[in-house]
Amino acid sequence: MTERLSLAVLDSLPDDVEVPRYARADLAQGIVHVGLGNFHRAHMALYLHDLLQEGRDHDWAIVGAGVRPADTTIRSDLEAQDWLTTIVELDPETDRAVVTGAMIDFVPVADGNGPLITRMSDAEIRIVSLTVTEGGYYIDAATGEFDPDHPDMVHDAEHPDAPRSVFGAMIAALRARREAGTPPYTIMSCDNLPENGHVARATVLGLAKKIDPDLAEWIGTEVAFPCAMVDRITPATSDRERQMVRDRYGYADERPVTCESFRQWVLEDRFPQGRPAFETVGVTMTDDVAPFETMKIRILNGGHAAMAYPSALLDIHFVHDAAAHPLIRAFLDKIEHEEIIPIVPPVPDTDLAEYYAQVIERLENPGVGDTVARLCLDGSNRQPKFILPSTRDRLARDEGIEGLSLVSALWCRYLQGKSDSGAEITIDDPMAETLHDHAVRAKDDPMAFLEMRTIFGSLAREERFTKPFARHLRALEKEGTERVLRRYVEG
Structure with missing residues (x-):
């Protein structure tokens, strides 16, 4: 024994x-x-x-x-x-x-x-x-x-x-x-x-x-x-x-x-x-944690949130497999380099490009066995902290949010409860029932998802966000995750 x-x-x-x-x-x-x-x-x-x-x-x-x-x-x-x-x-x-x-x-x-x-x-x-x-x-x-x-x-x-x-x-x-x-x-x-x-x-x-x-x-x-x-x-x-x-x-x-x-x-x-x-x-x-914190939450946790939902919709189980998937990796690289990293404030003694390269090395580690499902859980708490702040910051600078609005649309599509292959998705979130209901109603009216005030707040009234979100969501439902990602990656 x-x-x-x-x-x-x-x-x-x-x-x-x-x-x-x-x-x-x-x-x-x-x-x-x-x-x-x-x-x-x-x-x-x-x-x-x-x-x-x-x-x-x-x-x-x-x-x-x-x-x-x-x-x-x-x-x-x-x-x-x-x-x-x-x-x-x-x-x-x-x-x-x-x-x-x-x-x-x-x-x-x-x-x-x-x-x-x-x-x-x-x-x-x-x-x-x-x-x-x-x-x-x-x-x-x-x-x-x-x-x-x-x-x-x-x-x-x-x-x-x-x-x-x-x-x-x-x-x-x-x-x-x-x-x-x-x-x-x-x-x-x-x-x-x-x-x-x-x-x-x-x-x-x-x-x-x-x-x-x-x-x-x-x-x-x-x-x-x-x-x-x-x-x-x-x-x-x-x-x-x-x-x-x-x-x-x-x-x-x-x-x-x-x-x-x-x-x-x-x-x-x-x-x-x-x-x-x-x-x-x-x-x-x-004396000041804020620069380190912003870097980590925007680049690492924001990266997790960006790759999680398209990976789940494509039935990818492990994070290291998602990181090695050419389309997921290209999507993550593009949104990080073009929309997230450029608005992260400087961090003492830290090169942000090197930090992101380290993030990729960590994601590629097969020994950890981290799962896409873990990255997807609790989105009602994570999206407002990891993704939407970058969205708001870019809008405040009058800069584009094509990729970040796509992340929000991918989350909505995921919450509808089925992957692109038709496999059932278990939504692990304290607000699971509410999220699923709003996501399903968004098939007919994308604004039904954005009306969740506790998550989106004033973004639901910002056309520079709502219009690309609605466009991406309709494309995901009509064409599927792979085609929408490929179009974004190819510009």
């Missing part, structure tokens, strides 16, 4: 698996992280593991947490492994397998979030970090402002001692710390959205004002919300990855993470209660 990953088996693992050189018993909590998905464990937790390997900052260990029912299963799986995780970095040259031990506990998941509030109230916790997805901040996509009328926010305002959301729990813990005379922790978003620190601050303060305006004023003055740019491709774990660990390394891990070898973290250096020495393990600490 294959042994399960745990502290007891670390000494017997193969030599090509890196294991913690630090004693877990010597670690003390310093960070509560909410959202123990694959990205966090292959990114922030791995940076901290690398730091612990250097023999320093042992008082910054991670305590995991979650507020969703599904987090109970994650907690159970990781508890059985003494909170250890196998990270396999897949690289065309050589892979790297690491067992990380930076997490030392996981708060029990409970209705009302009492255990989480208690843990975040502890003076030893100096950072609370988040990966709760781009859409998890209760922000109205049309206005960019906090949405006080969301049912979760209404509930938490009415039940501040038993909140439903992580933001309600953070506010309750900050109130407890204030009453105890304990300095507040820093709130650090690690989610992939523009100005994530400002977004987190807007949500926390927006909810706090509904609960206790005086507390909200104190939070606004005393709590730091640093911005961060994060980057690493981390596909979802399936039986494929679990079997990979068994076959290659001879042990079982129920929650392994495979990822690309590339990773990047640019972090605003605002931590009043201190922080780990992240700069010693490759994190870029800076």
Whole structure:
């Protein structure tokens, strides 16, 4: 029987698996992280593991947490492994397998979030970090402002001692710390959205004002919300990855993470209660994250969004196959070089053309096994952040958006639910039903898709966008994805 990953088996693992050189018993909590998905464990937790390997900052260990029912299963799986995780970095040259031990506990998941509030109230916790997805901040996509009328926010305002959301729990813990005379922790978003620190601050303060305006004023003055740019491709774990660990390394891990070898973290250096020495393990600490963030969101994430939907409509499963497809690659190159990269502001010590070339290398990596379906999910949150800002910027400069409007049309065509071959498409999005309904109605009236205010906002009234969108959508339905892409690529 294959042994399960745990502290007891670390000494017997193969030599090509890196294991913690630090004693877990010597670690003390310093960070509560909410959202123990694959990205966090292959990114922030791995940076901290690398730091612990250097023999320093042992008082910054991670305590995991979650507020969703599904987090109970994650907690159970990781508890059985003494909170250890196998990270396999897949690289065309050589892979790297690491067992990380930076997490030392996981708060029990409970209705009302009492255990989480208690843990975040502890003076030893100096950072609370988040990966709760781009859409998890209760922000109205049309206005960019906090949405006080969301049912979760209404509930938490009415039940501040038993909140439903992580933001309600953070506010309750900050109130407890204030009453105890304990300095507040820093709130650090690690989610992939523009100005994530400002977004987190807007949500926390927006909810706090509904609960206790005086507390909200104190939070606004005393709590730091640093911005961060994060980057690493981390596909979802399936039986494929679990079997990979068994076959290659001879042990079982129920929650392994495979990822690309590339990773990047640019972090605003605002931590009043201190922080780990992240700069010693490759994190870029800076006073201004914005240029790095804009580059990444527009070029990388925008590129993902541009290639995802035509690839799905052509029944391409893996991202590396899409990147190698001559027409998809030509489409991506053209829209990046002609419409996206030219409006990205300069980034310190960075050549944007070289950055894009690196993006292509990452997309072409077959070892990662990233899927087109993953790039397509959650479009209602991703399109307004990754594609439409470039569209708006080009219109503000009175520059063309032929390619960007085509991306929006391709998304609409995808949401109709069938690929060009007639294969069924599963729409993975919190707004799936609404999106599908509007996309189907757009067959007769393209404006039926653009009328979704929370996504398109004022663009629905901008003829320089609506006209090419409608033209592209009708062509996609009449001629098919391949012919429309080819016409765009050939100019």
